[in-house]
Amino acid sequence: MPHVVFVAPRFLENTNRYVAAFAGLDGVTLSVVSEDPAESVPEALRPRVAGHYRVGDCLDGAQLTVALRALGKGVGRVDRLAGALEQLQLPMAAARDALGIEGMGTAVARNFRDKDRMKEVLRAHDVPVARSALVATSRALRAFVARVGLPVIVKPPAGLGSRATYRLESWGDLEAFENGPGAPTSSRPVQVEQFVRAKEHTCETVTVRGVPVWRSGTRYFPTPLEALETPWVQYCVLLPREDDAPPFTDFHPVNGAALTALFGDAARTAAGTALTHMEWFLRDDGSSLVSEVGARPPGVHIMPMMGLAHEVDLFARWAELIAFDRFEPVRRRWACGAAFLRGHGDGSRVASVTGVQAAVEAVGDALVEMRTPKPGQPRADGYEGEGWAIVRHANTDGAKHSLKTLIERIQVTYA
Numbered sequence: 001m002p003h004v005v006f007v008a009p010r011f012l013e014n015t016n017r018y019v020a021a022f023a024g025l026d027g028v029t030l031s032v033v034s035e036d037p038a039e040s041v042p043e044a045l046r047p048r049v050a051g052h053y054r055v056g057d058c059l060d061g062a063q064l065t066v067a068l069r070a071l072g073k074g075v076g077r078v079d080r081l082a083g084a085l086e087q088l089q090l091p092m093a094a095a096r097d098a099l100g101i102e103g104m105g106t107a108v109a110r111n112f113r114d115k116d117r118m119k120e121v122l123r124a125h126d127v128p129v130a131r132s133a134l135v136a137t138s139r140a141l142r143a144f145v146a147r148v149g150l151p152v153i154v155k156p157p158a159g160l161g162s163r164a165t166y167r168l169e170s171w172g173d174l175e176a177f178e179n180g181p182g183a184p185t186s187s188r189p190v191q192v193e194q195f196v197r198a199k200e201h202t203c204e205t206v207t208v209r210g211v212p213v214w215r216s217g218t219r220y221f222p223t224p225l226e227a228l229e230t231p232w233v234q235y236c237v238l239l240p241r242e243d244d245a246p247p248f249t250d251f252h253p254v255n256g257a258a259l260t261a262l263f264g265d266a267a268r269t270a271a272g273t274a275l276t277h278m279e280w281f282l283r284d285d286g287s288s289l290v291s292e293v294g295a296r297p298p299g300v301h302i303m304p305m306m307g308l309a310h311e312v313d314l315f316a317r318w319a320e321l322i323a324f325d326r327f328e329p330v331r332r333r334w335a336c337g338a339a340f341l342r343g344h345g346d347g348s349r350v351a352s353v354t355g356v357q358a359a360v361e362a363v364g365d366a367l368v369e370m371r372t373p374k375p376g377q378p379r380a381d382g383y384e385g386e387g388w389a390i391v392r393h394a395n396t397d398g399a400k401h402s403l404k405t406l407i408e409r410i411q412v413t414y415a
């Protein structure tokens with residue numbers, strides 16, 4: 001029986017879905033590493049958790065290594081190490097390297113986690129990406145801009161949630177950036193990229209030992225960057241009903257080439273068994289570019305949406321994939337969408353939430369799940385806002401219409 005160790009920093013709602021998925025899998029021994037104490041393991045899952053080890057910081061590869069060594073002694077040899085969060089991927093890789101656990105090691109994990117290296121690797125394999133550079137000085141930043149032109153995007157080399165990501169449109173913007181807290185330094189270099197004017201999509205890919213066996217995709221409305229730049233717009237993610245339609249299928253060869261490049265020599269090993277989340281751009285001329293790839297399940301509710309759209313439990317399928325190198329492809333039956341509910345105006349807390357009843361009535365059966373923002377809740381700083389809703393419809397237009405209804409009718413204000 002394979003011994004799988006899952007890293008769940010805190011037993012929060014989303015993380016618990018992954019723990020539950022492994023706990024529900026027949027034929028595996030499950031251990032959990034967390035920062036929360038053993039008593040916090042959800043009660044229903046406890047009988048299935050063979051070992052628990054508490055660490056101070058799950059993002060510290062050395063602490064994970066100590067935990068895995070102990071679980072290896074106490075419970076049995078560790079066969080697989082898994083975790084869903086982006087920030088865990090490098091520390092987990094370091095622990096795998098230290099203990100000889102099969103799966104993604106540091107060399108491959110860095111291809112996914114370091115945005116500069118990712119683009120270099122993709123470029124070297126002729127995968128289309130935006131022009132980019134990692135710059136440690138204003139001079140290098142200016143040299144890049146002189147070469148490529150404005151606008152450019154600046155972001156942290158290992159960013160997430162679009163934090164500290166900005167579009168610089170003018171030399172004035174550039175100067176302000178250089179004089180601000182995000183200015184490039186040798187200890188805090190900046191990833192700078194040619195700005196790509198395009199629609200933004202995702203491609204979720206299941207690979208078994210490097211071979212793609214199943215794909216799903218979504219479209220962002222608007223792009224996360226536009227959502228951050230424009231505080232009054234609401235961010236939505238659409239998973240269309242069609243699973244065999246361009247432009248998604250046209251992108252598949254690029255997706256395959258990109259994953260092969262990033263997995264590198266390790267593709268045919270357990271490192272190449274993954275559910276990856278790729279963000280990509282589709283330009284008006286039909287060409288596509290890879291933006292970035294996470295070697296982990298997608299966020300922004302794409303996991304539950306993929307499950308709903310294909311009538312399977314994708315969390316359970318991911319657990320099975322990781323534990324057994326096995327994935328049974330599924331066909332799509334529904335379109336799904338996620339609407340993110342975000343407040344308007346100034347202020348640091350949610351003041352009012354109106355229109356919920358009317359929106360719920362208008363959307364009807366298409367509404368699957370909703371978490372409305374609550375008055376008094378602190379303002380969130382990202383594009384995901386303070387609440388969300390997931391919809392499902394027999395066709396793509398129906399899902400789009402439901403999303404539109406929700407974001408138009410539900411009004412959240414701050415004060």
Ligand SMILES: Nc1ncnc2c1ncn2[C@@H]1O[C@H](COP(=O)(O)OP(=O)(O)OP(=O)(O)O)[C@@H](O)[C@H]1O
Pocket residue numbers: 130153155159160161162163165193194195196197200223224225226279291292
């Ligand atoms: N070169 C680019 N051209 C145009 N837009 C870009 C470019 N790079 C990034 N963006 C925009 O900025 C957003 C955030 O960038 P990126 O995905 O690299 O950062 P991230 O912090 O990993 O974000 P997230 O966790 O939200 O995916 C992208 O989703 C996209 O909308």
Ligand SMILES: [Mg+2]
Pocket residue numbers: 162279292
């Ligand atoms: Mg991104």
